[in-house]
Amino acid sequence: MKNFANVDEYIADFEGEAKKRLTQTRKLVQEAAPEAVESISYGMPAYKIHGKPLVYFGGYKSHIGFYATxxxxxxxxxxxxxxxxxxxxxxxxxxxxxxxxxxTEIVLFRLAENQAKYGKIK
Structure with a gap:
């Protein structure tokens, strides 16, 4: 597994349809949860609220993996x-x-779930 410094580096490592889908997924997550902190965790893009996982996603040869716990x-x-x-x-x-x-619906669900548990980001 490669070590990526950030999500830009992660996505840049892909090409074609996978790169396009990763970029789209990132945009959807950022639009639904703009206050989420973006990082690399478990070798893939990760988004957290209050330091707690919101969603992750990753690129593969034939699919995009999406992880919403x-x-x-x-x-x-x-x-x-x-x-x-x-x-x-x-x-x-x-x-x-x-x-x-x-x-988007899944991200919003996870956002509401995290906010109910840990409070809203101000």
């Missing part, structure tokens, strides 16, 4: 059922449209 995936179980999943992860194939609205 088990609670985010459980809350959207029906909507995510058409995608390959693991515990707390889902794969959005590069040859299918990126589910932008769903990603």
């Amino acid at each position: 088990p609670t985010g995936h459980k809350a959207f179980e029906k909507e995510l059922s058409k995608y390959k999943q693991g515990k707390g992860s889902v794969q959005f194939p590069l040859d299918e449209p990126l589910p932008s609205k769903l990603i």
